Amino acid sequence: MAQFRKFKTTQNDEQQQNLIPPPPKELKKPGYKGRRNQAQPTVAFPEIQREALPEVTKNFESSILKGSSTPRRAATTSKTPNQEEKHTGAYILSTQSNQLTKFEQTEILQYQRVSYWGQNATKKYNISDTNFGYDDNRGDYLGVLKDHIAYRYETQSILGQGSFGKVFKAFDHQNNCFVALKIVRNKKRFHRQGLVEVRLLETLRKNDPDDISCVLKLTHSFYFRSHLCIVTDMLSINLYELLVRFNLKGLKLNYVKHIAVQCLNSLCYSHNLNIIHADIKPENILLVKENSTHIRVIDWGSGAFVNQTIYTYIQSRFYRAPEVILGMPYSIEIDVWSMGCVFAELLTGMPIFPGEDEHDQLGKICEFLNMPPNHMIQKASRAGEFFQSGKLRSKHRPNSKSIQQHLKGQPADFIDLICQMLVWDPKQRATPHQLMKHPFVVNNEYSIQMVGQLGQGAVTEADKAKIKEPETENKFQAEEMGFKKPKSGTGSQLGTSSVQLPDLKKI
Known part of the structure; x- marks a missing residue:
């Protein structure tokens, strides 16, 4: 203990007590509490390193132009990210990690472009539940209003839901417009039929370049958290x-x-x-x-x-x-x-x-x-x-x-x-x-x-x-019992819906 106290004393105290400083190889950095009592191999005295750092940072730009051997990592720390870099998953993670769930902090890195990450949503997902808490027992995507879909769409309201899944009114933060976003149930049968719908919609779209056919227009389709998602124009009432x-x-x-x-x-x-x-x-x-x-x-x-x-x-x-x-x-x-x-x-x-x-x-x-x-x-x-x-x-x-x-x-x-x-x-x-x-x-x-x-x-x-036919099923749609029409709002842009679909994270 006495030896430790001597080490923590100032240089003036040591000179006054006529103590010989220990050899450099046993010097510690100020505040260093590790087990090894060794100095940095390239620096004899810590004070010299602290004085040199500000000068390197200040002259960094000119030193790069002169071909300086300053480490590249030091160069990137002072660079201001451009607008494109600010929309990457890595940048959002580094600046807004407190607005992401633990699952999203890993997931977001897979997306080349992030337009919206649910910063306005109250996210209540239990990661231990089905599909990391994003699905219910039926395979329906739970969703939270104001949350994101594929780090691009903001869910505004539910237009309707049925045996196939849910349709959300969503805002596309990349194109600044409202869309209808259908999220198909995470079950094999519905996923398979959803792929058929995508192929039909693609066929209808590509053969009508002037948009005169009065059929629903497919924007695009993608996978998100194991769900097939189909994006179409936002329409009005049925x-x-x-x-x-x-x-x-x-x-x-x-x-x-x-x-x-x-x-x-x-x-x-x-x-x-x-x-x-x-x-x-x-x-x-x-x-x-x-x-x-x-x-x-x-x-x-x-x-x-x-x-x-x-x-x-x-x-x-x-x-x-x-x-x-x-x-x-x-x-x-x-x-x-x-x-x-x-x-x-x-x-x-x-x-x-x-x-x-x-x-x-x-x-x-x-x-x-x-x-x-x-x-x-x-x-x-x-x-x-x-x-x-x-x-x-x-x-x-x-x-x-x-x-x-x-x-x-x-x-x-x-x-x-x-x-x-x-x-x-x-x-x-x-x-x-x-x-x-x-x-x-x-x-x-x-x-x-x-x-x-x-x-x-x-x-x-x-x-x-090109379409792989689903297995034959005698009962594809649920039988309606009696003369009962759906409640108001049900049926608005509802559908079920191959092709190797692009993942939105790569768009």
Whole structure:
């Protein structure tokens, strides 16, 4: 202890006591508390090093120009980062680490560009839970409002959610705009179908460079925390929500005409590409802006290319084509049937065939269209469920109603258009191209650019083969029980949705 006290005394004290300083090899740095009592190999006295450092820093810039051998690390400490460097994950980590979770402090380094890191969010994730606390037991991404998605998007609100996952309204901090961001459930089945949706959306986008087809526009897609994410344009309310605003009493005829022509335009384009939507309904047709009549057809998650149809249970019940109900092969004609049901509903405010189950659904169709042709019944795999000895098993009275009576007071050309769409035999049903030549469409007074043959022949069998088909599943969509419409807001930009997708961290 006495020896230690002598070492801590000042140089003047040592001189006064006539003590001989210890040899340099046993000198300690001031304040050094390690076990080894050795000086730095290149510096004899610590005071010299402290005096030299400020001079090196001050003259650093000129010494570099003169080819000085000053270590490069000293050079970078005084460099001011440019704007691009300030958006790197490493820079954000070094300056804003207190705003990142422990998981994010590692994750952020993988991103070349960081536009937003959730600095405005209250992050409450339990890292020990499913997928580091970011998923619930269903595989849905939990998300926190104001948090980031892929260090670029800020979640603002939930537009809707369903069996496929969630759709967020998000702000793109890189492009300064709002988008709809769909996060598919972290389950194999939904992920697989999501990849199909991405391929369909990419096909629809690349063949419509002028954006005249009235279909949902894909911005891009990527993976984030094991979830497939699909980014599309931010749109307004869907047609069902619009009907609710009019108390489910139908829309004005001129409004319906404008919407109907655009819907047929969209249908014609997708069929040019041999793409089946397979879930046409008011909830999947959205206004571009709330006070506009311009629409987009969304939710291509149930879709497929022609000859790649694999599901036997598709379409929402009210809009389900009879060939699907009867278990027959189906193709693009099912979209024409669904769209005809939508047009009738826009005029009256209520579904024309509001079946409580499939038996009731088919019975209601028979009330308007009489019995299906015998050749359809003979080829239907499910005919025995609905018919017995050529008669309906249900108590519905075939041919007891008519479309003309149901739409009484509406223009004759519009009623005729709907009648050509709601035909039992899909081979006798009007095609999208035939409908585009119907007097109702030809005589419309709206300046809408028609797609015509846009995209026709663009998709080859080789293109279709790029999609790996999911395993066959008899029940793809949950059966709706009874005449119940979704709550307001449900269905807005909802969809399910290959391709090797780019990781956003590399964009």
